Amino acid sequence: MTLSALPIENLVAALAPLLGPQGIITEAAGIERYTVDFWHQHKGTTPLVLRPDSTEAVAAIVREAARLGVAIVPQSGNSGLVAGGIPDGSGRQVVLSLERLNRIRAVDAAGGSLVAEAGCILADVQAAADGAGRLFPLSLGAEGSCRIGGNLSTNAGGVNVLRYGMTRQLVLGLEVVLADGRVWNGLRALQKDNTGYDLKQLFIGAEGSLGIITAAVLRLYPRPRERRTIWLGIESPADALRLLSLFQDHLGELISSFELIAGLGVEAANDHLPGGRRPLAEPHPWHLLIEVAWSLDGGLDVPVDRALEAGFDAGLVQDGTIAQNEAQRTAMWLIREGQSEATTKVGHVQRSDISVAIADLPALIARAEAHFGKLAPDVQLFPFGHVGDGNLHFNFLIPRDREGVPELRSLLNEHLMMLVAEFGGSFSAEHGIGRLKRGELERRKDPLELELMRRLKATLDPTGILNPGVILAAPDAPASREIS
């Protein structure tokens, strides 16, 4: 693609002195990775990637883009799963990568806060907090590549939501470049601030459609000193819920993760994931990965043993093991995080991200098994996810040699959304809307809520240059191309 459209040529000319050669990519080979999503399922197109390394440079880009009417797609780690961080297929959207804006500006252990720029990799923020004797609890499978700007913009969930909440609960302040290029400095570390509307919450979860997050004050927690990571083989999702209740009776708020994984996913990881080994000797229909932790030095064994004993006595646990060291803990999490990728070695994977009331999870899974057993008997279900939050990645394994895979994907998705709606659930629990779920949003969101969302967008981005086509429809915005 060439810089044929005049406004983009002008944009490059205006920004080149400010951004320097490292800050501008125009060759196709360099641009490629910014236009394809994590699973290589969607591809957009752009003539230009801009890589500023300061808030001032981001502001200058947005000012210039606003002046020339060029649409901007902010991108941090590009691990998002709804095609919101890649450009559409028009070739008229410019990618603004935050990856060079990656300094940790301050760590305040006593005050429990850390200031990170949008391009900081999540794992680096976790390490900085740890280095100061604190915990930044956001944790997800993509933490080695996703970045704080993306985490905030998707209001990411992950494996510790049960105890620490979603990303929006981990943020004290924000710095945001607005659609006209002005910088809103809301970088306050105040735990309490009831001075009108909580503006930062508008930008969190907005997927780059209302402003560009350049830095954030993040909330830190006491670092756990003692932790137990437990793997259980169980018979059914109903037993998983009974165990959740039982663990809560014995361990209360000390439970940080309570993850359910279908046997199919565990076996795929066991067979196909490099270094992946099932923690239990035998296969089981379902597995639980549970983590509990506290900030005291010892004493966790007693309540953990009691919870496990109660689980075995009630006949809810078929087999179980506790990680004895960090290597075993890592091996357990490797299976949890890697099973989704491992299943791609077995067939085509259709992914989803739904939630229902926690109590409804077993009924939803049973209903889905019966429904899809009839609709597509050759397709296997392997739900997994954050059962403690009522959030499942309800995934399907489609035989490798199946014909009509794209049509089948749509059918599976449509029927799953129908079932989830029957249970009053959400069609996007933690991944957001992006470009992929925009139709779903339009179909399923309350019209008044949609109207309020459109009015917010029109107020904060009146010329529509910020991530057009993401969350809400934009005039003339072709979707990114499906490439699998």
Ligand SMILES: Cc1cc2nc3c(=O)[nH]c(=O)nc-3n(C[C@H](O)[C@H](O)[C@H](O)COP(=O)(O)OP(=O)(O)OC[C@H]3O[C@@H](n4cnc5c(N)ncnc54)[C@H](O)[C@@H]3O)c2cc1C
């Ligand atoms: C293996 C794997 C596991 C995952 N597990 C989870 C999980 O457990 N829970 C979960 O919630 N998600 C999960 N995800 C999804 C993804 O990692 C998260 O959505 C993550 O928060 C995205 O961060 P990112 O930096 O990659 O964002 P990107 O993909 O770069 O962007 C995501 C969205 O935010 C916008 N954006 C990015 N940066 C900015 C900015 N600075 N200002 C304004 N808008 C911006 C983009 O335009 C886009 O709309 C997983 C993904 C993978 C690949």
